[in-house]
Amino acid sequence: MERKTVVIGVTGGVAVYKALDVISRLRKKNIDVHVIMTESAGEFVNPLSFQSLSQNMVVTNMFDEPKHWEIQHISLAKKADLMLIVPATANIIGKVANGIADDMLSTTIMATHAPVVFAPAMNTNMYLNPIVQNNIQKLKDYGYKFIEPESGRLACGDVGAGKLADTELIADKVISMLYPIKDMSGKKVLVTAGPTWSLIDPVRFITNRSSGKMGYAIAEEARDRGAEVTLVSGPTSLKAPFGINTINITTNEEMLNEVLEHFNSQDIVIKAAAVADYKPVEYSQNKIKKASNELVLNFAKDTDILKKLGEIKQNQVLVGFAAESNDLISNAESKLKKKNLDYIVANDITSSDTGFQSSENRVIILTRDGEKLSLEKMSKREVAQKLFDIINDKHKEV
């Protein structure tokens, strides 16, 4: 296995000592670990402990005499295959989110092209402070990763979210990012994402609140596991993901055509899109003018794309989503049967912190043979991971 380098940023807080355990776990996997400590982290644990465990010099000061001809923060930024900030304080999160680079750690984070993962730990009120939460969201939107803290009793005696995630879990996540499983090489996966638009006239349309995030996360997970991915996407504000054949469509009909064109060659088809069920009976070529006091539009049923796929499917594994506001399980079960699916991912769209616009989701995965797997609230990418873990395990022959 190719040797990888992780640069660990340690910032000040009572959880500093836990970073030692993360380092020891990474070292056991023969990962080259370099540590940058902030000044306040050094107040909690002596940098010597980090030096002994990482077996590399610990960097604390941007103005240390460079060991080589290279500028140190640039050299570590280049060397890193991944940067892990553990524990990450509100201060470092705030600095990076706002473009401040004033010490060795913040300059290195700013200068690296490697993925950066934050494992926050702080007092629960600090963690829940909207400023901190906004900074976290801002960083997530830029592509920085977070390993969410746990809830529990904190050092200050308060109880709540803010406790550093389990060190084994942190190390495992880092290892899986460095050495991703390529268990889908040679497989073809088609994913649909986002909403569709039902066009009324040249300037108006009806749509829904789907953000496309769930479908994009699924497509990206399949890509990272080695699959050849086609993404048929309705209008979203998301960027076309790197390395994925992304086809942009607007209407139900356009999605249907693209999906049908690719369907036969696919191994797995996942329909995460929120497809419009109805469209106006007549599309007005001209902009509808404001005339009478009431405007009545007639809608006709549009194609149920997934149902059609269920009718023509051969060996494809077919996965649908069920967005429900009531009777989650029974509605999902009946969709699974009616559309001849292998799996359905059911989610309750009434919850405000998960679902449509959110980056997180809480879902239940139902299988054709009646199994139900209830997942806790997690990021949409983690939902995608679990979904493929299940599919790949059950459909080894696909």
Ligand code: CTP
């Ligand atoms: N779907 C589809 N074509 C449609 C409607 C839905 O392909 N015209 C797919 C969705 O992509 C999703 C699944 O069917 O994977 C279920 O979608 P959902 O909107 O939850 O259910 P519907 O079948 O539309 O039923 P209802 O709106 O009555 O709940």
